[in-house]
Amino acid sequence: MKMKLSQIIVALLMTVGLLVGLEIVTATLLPLFNWYDYRLTFHVLIIIFLAIRLDTPLTPWMILVLQLIHSAFSVEGWAIGTFAGIIILLSANYLKEVLHLTTALMTMITVQLFQIIWFVTVTTIICLKISDFSKFGMVLWSFVPGSFILSFIAPFLFWFLEKIWRGSSESSHGVGI
Amino acid sequence: MKLINESSKTKVVNNFIVGLLAVYGISQKSFHLDDPTLFEKIVTEVISPVQEGIVSSKQSISSLWDNYLMIVNTSKENELLHKQISRLESDISSMEEIRKENLRLKQLLNYSDELTHHKILAQVVGWDSANEFKVIRVNKGTRHGIRVMSSVITDQGLVGYVYRVTPNYADVLTILDQNNRVDVLVERTRTHGIVEGVFNFTCALKYVMRNEPVEVGDKLLTAGVGGIYPKGIKVGMVRDIAKENFGMTLNIEVVPSVDFDKLEEVLVLVPQQVEESK
Numbered sequence: 001m002k003m004k005l006s007q008i009i010v011a012l013l014m015t016v017g018l019l020v021g022l023e024i025v026t027a028t029l030l031p032l033f034n035w036y037d038y039r040l041t042f043h044v045l046i047i048i049f050l051a052i053r054l055d056t057p058l059t060p061w062m063i064l065v066l067q068l069i070h071s072a073f074s075v076e077g078w079a080i081g082t083f084a085g086i087i088i089l090l091s092a093n094y095l096k097e098v099l100h101l102t103t104a105l106m107t108m109i110t111v112q113l114f115q116i117i118w119f120v121t122v123t124t125i126i127c128l129k130i131s132d133f134s135k136f137g138m139v140l141w142s143f144v145p146g147s148f149i150l151s152f153i154a155p156f157l158f159w160f161l162e163k164i165w166r167g168s169s170e171s172s173h174g175v176g177i
Numbered sequence: 178m179k180l181i182n183e184s185s186k187t188k189v190v191n192n193f194i195v196g197l198l199a200v201y202g203i204s205q206k207s208f209h210l211d212d213p214t215l216f217e218k219i220v221t222e223v224i225s226p227v228q229e230g231i232v233s234s235k236q237s238i239s240s241l242w243d244n245y246l247m248i249v250n251t252s253k254e255n256e257l258l259h260k261q262i263s264r265l266e267s268d269i270s271s272m273e274e275i276r277k278e279n280l281r282l283k284q285l286l287n288y289s290d291e292l293t294h295h296k297i298l299a300q301v302v303g304w305d306s307a308n309e310f311k312v313i314r315v316n317k318g319t320r321h322g323i324r325v326m327s328s329v330i331t332d333q334g335l336v337g338y339v340y341r342v343t344p345n346y347a348d349v350l351t352i353l354d355q356n357n358r359v360d361v362l363v364e365r366t367r368t369h370g371i372v373e374g375v376f377n378f379t380c381a382l383k384y385v386m387r388n389e390p391v392e393v394g395d396k397l398l399t400a401g402v403g404g405i406y407p408k409g410i411k412v413g414m415v416r417d418i419a420k421e422n423f424g425m426t427l428n429i430e431v432v433p434s435v436d437f438d439k440l441e442e443v444l445v446l447v448p449q450q451v452e453e454s455k
Contacts, residue, residue, distance in 0.1 A: 020224060027303040027314070028228040032235045034438055037377060039308045057187035060195035072220035074307040075211060075340060075348060079202025086196045093188075125203060126309055135355050138375065142308045 012062055014164045016069055019046055023073040038146035042157075043070040045150055047085045048114045049161045051092040052099060059089055076122075084121040088114055104155040111154040115147045208310075208356040210325060211341040211348075218343045225346045228302040229316050236441070294328075294407065294446035297321055299347070301440050311353035311374055313337075315443060318345040326405050328446040334411030334434030335359065335399060336443050347445070352412065352433060353378060360403050361412050363389075364396040370429070372397065372412055378437055380413060382429035389427070393418060397431060407446065 022042035030040070047063050054062075063085035067078040091114070092099070101107045119140070127133045213221065299315035317323050319342055329336040329349045337351035350357045353374040361372050361382065370385040385391055395415040401408025411434040419428040 023306050024224070024228060024231065024303075026306040028231050031304045032232065036304065036438065039304075039306055041307060043306075057191045059188075060191045064195050064198070068216055069220060070306070072217050072224060073303075074305045075208065075310050075312050075350070076305075076307040077202065077206050077211075079199045079206055082195060083199035083203060086192055086199060089192065123309070126208075129203070129206065130208060130356060132355070138355075139309055142377075146308060 008056070008058060011165050012065065015046060015050075015062075015161065016065065018160070018164070019043055019066055019069055022046075023070065027073050037142055038149070039142075040146055040150055040153075042150070043067070043081065044115060044118050045111065045154055045157055046161065047081070048088060048092075048111055048118075048154075049158055051085065051089040051114070052096075052101070052110070053158075053162070053165065055096075060086055063089065076126075080122050080125050083125065084118045087121050088117060091117060101158070107155045107158060108151040112147060112151040115143075115150065119143045119147070209340075209350075212325075213341050213343055221343045221346055225302060225314065225316070228314065229300070232300065232302050293449050295322055295449050297323060297445040297447060299323075299443055299445055301443060302346070305348075310356075311351045311437075312340065313349045313351060313440065313443075315347050315349060315445070316345065317445065318343050318347050320344045322447055323347050323445050324447055327448065328406045328410070329443050330410055330446060331435050331440070331443055333436060334413070335406065336435055336437075336440070338405050339445065349443070351437065352380060352435075353437060359406060359412055360400040361397040362400045363391055363415075364398050365392075366390055366395070369400060370397075372431055375430075378433070379416070380431040380433055382415065382431050383426065385427045385429060387420060387425060387427055391415060391418060391427065391429065 019042065022040075026040050026042060043066055047066060050059055050062055050066075064078070064082050067081040067085065070076075070081060071078040099110060101110060123136055123139050123143075126139075127136055297317055299317040299321075301313050302316050303314040305312035305314075313336070315329075323339060323342055325339050325342055327339045329338060335352055337349045337354070337357055339347045340350040341348045351374070352359055352372060355374045357374055359372040361370055362368065363370070363385075366389065368385055368389045368391055370382045372380045372382055375381045382391075382397065393415050397412040397414065399406040399408055399410040399412055413431040413433040415429055416432045417430040419430075421428065
């Protein structure tokens with residue numbers, strides 16, 4: 001099944017809207033309730049979804065767009081996450097035949113696995129940039145609780161994203177998880 | 178079934194191009210200072226008012242709670258505040274005397290303070306959405322006179338410095354961030370050291386030699402070295418000192434002066450030449 005470019009753009013815009021909403025939750029709403037540590041990095045979840053679910057040459061560019069939006073909310077910038085996104089995309093392409101997100105539990109485990117790949121990639125690059133690997137363990141400590149929460153949220157968010165991307169497709173069947 | 182099927186050759190090419198762009202972006206990235214792109218400026222300017230609105234709404238609700246539901250405590254607080262005002266007025270009076278004396282002594286010593294500062298009050302509207310960074314966003318930008326590298330403080334002490342700025346918003350790299358290093362002095366002993374962000378709202382004081390007489394409870398002030406922070410701003414207090422059997426320096430844990438959990442308003446100090454201020 002193929003999607004028209006216009007359909008992809010509509011779905012991408014909706015995904016960007018969702019990302020902006022979730023970034024505001026992380027950056028503003030949760031800190032108002034004293035949730036400062038263990039940030040929920042929703043952009044990682046969305047990018048993992050795109051990497052696993054879509055099979056289009058445009059996916060890297062979509063990751064770039066999402067990361068550019070994310071860079072307005074974080075000094076991390078767009079580049080490191082885009083690179084990590086490409087690594088996730090390549091990994092997902094190799095593992096696609098064995099990835100069967102048939103249950104919520106499988107989705108959570110898969111998302112946790114890809115979050116670890118993301119974390120290792122991003123943190124290694126940051127440590128290389130600041131020439132200090134002593135912070136790796138501390139960042140790991142802050143990553144673990146947030147990543148578990150994200151993995152629990154993943155089935156719901158994926159269901160929602162599935163609606164967005166399936167709705168843009170002309171087919172009534174869409175994607176089988 | 179997949180949503181889209183395209184040739185794998187195009188995929189490889191696209192992955193390669195975007196990957197290269199990312200590598201270039203990484204090579205250009207600095208965690209100490211940033212000049213936002215036009216795209217980042219536009220997105221920040223469009224989205225941040227929403228963040229500001231959420232913060233204002235929460236504060237309005239909190240204010241309503243404080244004013245109406247907690248009114249039973251008002252009279253007691255009022256009495257307490259009156260006492261505090263009397264004490265503070267007395268303090269201000271004596272501080273004014275000290276200030277005048279300080280001014281006279283500086284003139285006497287031909288002291289030349291190159292920089293004065295504009296003070297801009299700003300409200301915190303958000304935090305960085307990534308785990309690795311401790312950055313806050315405030316609702317004032319270049320239009321209000323804020324520039325990059327401006328110091329940011331509260332009445333409690335040092336918050337950080339302006340990392341990037343758009344016309345109406347600025348991102349502040351706090352002292353909790355691992356990329357922010359503050360040259361400090363131990364108030365009691367005048368020992369120099371560097372404060373770095375660690376994790377969980379604590380900092381570390383580094384490069385203090387083992388034989389320095391630093392103690393738990395010592396206060397840390399900015400040393401005024403490096404051209405970002407003015408001298409004498411409170412940074413934190415020594416909470417724990419670990420002296421290991423090896424190494425030349427002490428492992429010192431510092432608790433920041435600023436209560437970052439309750440950070441709502443900050444003061445941005447924009448450097449200004451003495452000539453301009455006159």
